[in-house]
Amino acid sequence: MPHRRRLALTALALACLLPAMASAATPYRSPQQILDASAASDWRTPDPANLLYMDLPAGRVIIELAPQFAPRHVANIQTFAHEHFWDGTSIYRSQDNFVVQFGDADADDAAKAKPFGSAQRKLPAEFERASAGLKVSVLPDRDGWAAQTGFVDGFPVGQDPQAGKAWLAHCYGMLGAGRSNEEDSSIGAELYVVTGQSPRQLDRNITLVGRVLKGMELLSAIQRGPAPMGFYTDPKLRTPIVSIRRASDVPAAERTPIQVLRTDSKTFADTVEARRNRVDDFYKRPAGHIDLCNIPVPVR
Amino acid sequence: MPHRRRLALTALALACLLPAMASAATPYRSPQQILDASAASDWRTPDPANLLYMDLPAGRVIIELAPQFAPRHVANIQTFAHEHFWDGTSIYRSQDNFVVQFGDADADDAAKAKPFGSAQRKLPAEFERASAGLKVSVLPDRDGWAAQTGFVDGFPVGQDPQAGKAWLAHCYGMLGAGRSNEEDSSIGAELYVVTGQSPRQLDRNITLVGRVLKGMELLSAIQRGPAPMGFYTDPKLRTPIVSIRRASDVPAAERTPIQVLRTDSKTFADTVEARRNRVDDFYKRPAGHIDLCNIPVPVR
Numbered sequence: 124m125p126h127r128r129r130l131a132l133t134a135l136a137l138a139c140l141l142p143a144m145a146s147a148a149t150p151y152r153s154p155q156q157i158l159d160a161s162a163a164s165d166w167r168t169p170d171p172a173n174l175l176y177m178d179l180p181a182g183r184v185i186i187e188l189a190p191q192f193a194p195r196h197v198a199n200i201q202t203f204a205h206e207h208f209w210d211g212t213s214i215y216r217s218q219d220n221f222v223v224q225f226g227d228a229d230a231d232d233a234a235k236a237k238p239f240g241s242a243q244r245k246l247p248a249e250f251e252r253a254s255a256g257l258k259v260s261v262l263p264d265r266d267g268w269a270a271q272t273g274f275v276d277g278f279p280v281g282q283d284p285q286a287g288k289a290w291l292a293h294c295y296g297m298l299g300a301g302r303s304n305e306e307d308s309s310i311g312a313e314l315y316v317v318t319g320q321s322p323r324q325l326d327r328n329i330t331l332v333g334r335v336l337k338g339m340e341l342l343s344a345i346q347r348g349p350a351p352m353g354f355y356t357d358p359k360l361r362t363p364i365v366s367i368r369r370a371s372d373v374p375a376a377e378r379t380p381i382q383v384l385r386t387d388s389k390t391f392a393d394t395v396e397a398r399r400n401r402v403d404d405f406y407k408r409p410a411g412h413i414d415l416c417n418i419p420v421p422v423r
Numbered sequence: 424m425p426h427r428r429r430l431a432l433t434a435l436a437l438a439c440l441l442p443a444m445a446s447a448a449t450p451y452r453s454p455q456q457i458l459d460a461s462a463a464s465d466w467r468t469p470d471p472a473n474l475l476y477m478d479l480p481a482g483r484v485i486i487e488l489a490p491q492f493a494p495r496h497v498a499n500i501q502t503f504a505h506e507h508f509w510d511g512t513s514i515y516r517s518q519d520n521f522v523v524q525f526g527d528a529d530a531d532d533a534a535k536a537k538p539f540g541s542a543q544r545k546l547p548a549e550f551e552r553a554s555a556g557l558k559v560s561v562l563p564d565r566d567g568w569a570a571q572t573g574f575v576d577g578f579p580v581g582q583d584p585q586a587g588k589a590w591l592a593h594c595y596g597m598l599g600a601g602r603s604n605e606e607d608s609s610i611g612a613e614l615y616v617v618t619g620q621s622p623r624q625l626d627r628n629i630t631l632v633g634r635v636l637k638g639m640e641l642l643s644a645i646q647r648g649p650a651p652m653g654f655y656t657d658p659k660l661r662t663p664i665v666s667i668r669r670a671s672d673v674p675a676a677e678r679t680p681i682q683v684l685r686t687d688s689k690t691f692a693d694t695v696e697a698r699r700n701r702v703d704d705f706y707k708r709p710a711g712h713i714d715l716c717n718i719p720v721p722v723r
Contacts, residue, residue, distance in 0.1 A: 219640040220595050220719075250707075264567050267712040295520050295620050304704040320595050320620055320717060324701065324710045340519040340647040343619075347640040401624065404604040407550075410624040412567040417620060419520075 151402040154394040158384070158421055165390040166382040166423065171370035173197070175204055175333070176379070178365040179214075184338035185370075185381060186298055189278050191257070192291050193249040193332045196300050199242045200311040200332060204369045206240040208312065213361035217345045218353030220319030224301060225364060226312050239312065248306040250327045251290035254282055259289060260387050262395065264412050268292075268323040272415040274386035278334055279415050281326055291331035294321045294416035298333040318343045321416035336381060336422050384421040394421070451702040454694040458684070458721055465690040466682040466723065471670035473497070475504055475633070476679070478665040479514075484638035485670075485681060486598055489578050491557070492591050493549040493632045496600050499542045500611040500632060504669045506540040508612065513661035517645045518653030520619030524601060525664060526612050539612065548606040550627045551590035554582055559589060560687050562695065564712050568592075568623040572715040574686035578634055579715050581626055591631035594621045594716035598633040618643045621716035636681060636722050684721040694721070 152160075169187050177184040190197040203209065209226065216224035229235035259282055261273040269281030272292065279292040291297065297317045302309035309330050316335055335342065345362055348355040355361055370378050384391050395418055400409040452460075469487050477484040490497040503509065509526065516524035529535035559582055561573040569581030572592065579597070582589040591597065597617045602609035609630050616635055635642065645662055648655040655661055670678050684691050695718055700709040 217644075219643055265565065267564050267566070267714060268710060306707050322717070324698070324706075324713070324717070326710075327708050328706055343519055344517075344644050344646050346644050398624070406624075406628055407606050408627050410568060410626075413624070414567060417622070417624070 152393070152397060153401075153403060154397045154421075157390060157393045157397060161384070161388075161390045165385055165388040167385050168382050169336070171373075171378065172201070173333075174336075174370035174381075175200070175367055176370055176373060177209075177338070177367045179341055179362060180365065181341050182338060183379060184341055185336045185379060186333050187277065187336050187383070188298075188333040189276070189291060189331070191276065192252055192278070192280075192289075193300075193330050195243070195246045196249055196309065196311045196330050196332045199246060200314075201369055202240065202242045203312060204367050205372055206242070207366065207368075208237060208240060208242070209364050209367040212237070212364050214342070214345060214364065215358075215361045216315075216352065216354045217318070217347045219347045219350075221317070221322065221353070222299075222315040223318055223342050223345055224313065224315040224353075225362075226301075226314060228358070228361060230313060239310075242312070243310060246307065246310050248302075248309070249330045250306070251288045254284065254287045254289045257289050258387060260392070262413070262415060262418075264399070264414070266415060268326060274391075274418075274420065277383045277386050277420045279418070281415075290327050292321070292415055293317055293323050293325045293329075293331065295319075296335040296339050297331055298335065299325070300330045300332055302329060316342050323416070334420075336383060337379070382423050384423075386420060391420075452693070452697060453701075453703060454697045454721075457690060457693045457697055461684070461688075461690045465685055465688045467685050468682050469636070471673075471678065472501070473633075474636075474670035474681075475500070475667055476670055476673060477509075477638070477667045479641055479662060480665065481641050482638060483679060484641055485636045485679060486633050487577065487636050487683070488598075488633040489576070489591060489631070491576065492552055492578070492580075492589075493600075493630050495543070495546045496549055496609065496611045496630050496632045499546060500614075501669055502540070502542045503612060504667050505672055506542070507666065507668075508537060508540060508542070509664050509667040512537070512664050514642070514645060514664065515658075515661045516615075516652065516654045517618070517647045519647045519650075521617070521622065521653070522599075522615040523618055523642050523645055524613065524615040524653075525662075526601075526614060528658070528661060530613060539610075542612070543610060546607065546610050548602075548609070549630045550606070551588045554584065554587045554589045557589050558687060560692070562713070562715060562718075564699070564714070566715060568626060574691075574718075574720065577683045577686050577720045579718070581715075590627050592621070592715055593617055593623050593625045593629075593631065595619075596635040596639050597631055598635065599625070600630045600632055602629060616642050623716070634720075636683060637679070682723050684723075686720060691720075 173188045175186040188197045214225040215228040227237045259273040266272045271282040279294045282289040300309035300311045301313040399413045473488040475486040488497045514525040515528040527537045559573040566572045571582040579592040579594045600609035600611045601613040699713045
């Protein structure tokens with residue numbers, strides 16, 4: 124929470140001491156305290172075949188793909204990465220409070236466009252899937268955009284139990300496949316990441332394919348392009364993409380160790396509850412509520 | 424919406440043509456088309472006494488204060504600005520997906536802290552106010568954080584009709600007064616602006632004082648400070664604040680003309696409805712819903 128500097132630091136220092144004291148003094152534990160007490164089994168190591176390393180001049184962005192929701196798009200993205208499609212391309216759009224978008228800035232110029240290699244040129248839309256076979260960790264609070272919300276394997280989802288459908292939700296850090304007006308016009312070559320208030324109106328209107336696990340601050344702080352849509356008119360303002368690779372294509376020594384909290388664990392549920400009702404010295408009125416997109420999925 | 428470049432530009436070009444065609448072809452008008460058809464009386468010119476110009480090296484941020492919600496804090500902020508308190512201070516915190524915070528980075532060092540001048544050293548919390556006397560333009564959709572939501576004079580608000588209370592809501596671009604653990608520990612000297620997913624859990628826990636009308640992209644793209652809280656450890660990374668002045672203290676020739684769409688106008692209500700249900704070539708499934716913090720209040 125925003126506060127004066129000294130007190131912010133004091134609060135941090137206290138947080139480091141509190142885990143040992145908490146059980147005796149109060150039943151409330153902060154999300155960080157709950158994480159500090161997590162078991163090794165609460166964490167999973169993502170499959171390196173489903174991880175993308177997006178290497179920018181400023182550092183590495185790590186993305187987890189969601190084949191359980193968009194298998195055809197994910198397979199195509201894996202092909203693009205394996206064949207170095209994005210190496211030397213750029214982030215060519217940054218629209219404030221919305222998205223950054225990246226890929227081949229010359230995609231629409233037949234003379235300059237990068238070849239797609241062995242990737243598919245046409246894919247069906249993957250806006251939603253059957254709920255059957257999915258284990259959704261459902262949130263207790265109502266949501267205006269979906270009958271139910273929750274998490275599957277660390278991804279925020281909406282669900283319609285009556286229709287038996289589930290879909291990925293446009294929260295901060297989600298990765299989607301840009302398309303034109305036809306719903307089957309995305310193939311995963313042009314991608315975007317949500318950098319603003321969750322644009323949930325896009326749910327089930329675009330194929331979402333994954334989520335940024337680490338390095339969001341390298342995308343969110345990129346200079347905005349001109350309004351209204353944020354495409355840079357000056358190509359020099361584009362952010363170069365050194366490479367996008369599957370972690371499984373990267374030598375083990377160059378990989379970045381990463382683990383994600385299991386969203387079907389009691390530890391995760393406890394952090395959600397600790398966010399729904401914050402009982403500490405700062406909060407005067409716990410909300411008793413949380414929205415899907417206000418819940419970060421911890422990574423370490 | 425994110426799409427391929429060429430088609431994005433085509434869509435923009437079409438949007439410029441559509442206003443003349445829309446009434447014949449379809450009753451749906453996009454928010455921009457609705458704005459293009461607005462009347463002069465749909466817009467208001469903010470009182471320059473309630474506007475702040477935050478001049479950064481990269482440009483001007485324009486903030487409108489909300490004395491109807493936080494009269495004591497706003498009066499103090501006007502005093503601080505009038506007495507040049509913030510000139511030469513800095514933005515000393517940028518936490519990803521949360522806030523930027525600014526003011527005197529040395530506030531907690533008695534030897535270096537800037538004097539408060541004639542501003543008040545102690546103020547009551549102004550977390551909420553009586554609904555009586557407020558005309559809230561209520562939104563039709565349910566919200567998990569408040570019994571009702573809507574707009575007052577361009578500001579997003581929550582409301583509890585049973586308790587007869589209303590309050591400003593933590594949406595993107597809102598300006599708040601940082602405090603420590605005591606609810607009456609803010610005086611408006613240290614301020615923050617929301618740059619991420621709306622942290623509505625802070626509603627009625629901190630005194631909100633206004634909203635950024637223009638220049639958000641100068642705040643949202645600032646390099647993030649180190650996790651978890653984003654305070655820069657290296658002072659060189661702070662963004663210098665050239666000055667923060669009341670527009671009414673600035674010579675007329677140096678003022679920036681600005682108007683805000685009246686949120687009690689039919690034109691604004693029409694733009695909200697056009698966002699609740701998008702009926703165009705891109706959207707395949709209109710949401711039939713919108714959250715308070717997904718609604719931008721147009722400025723020109």
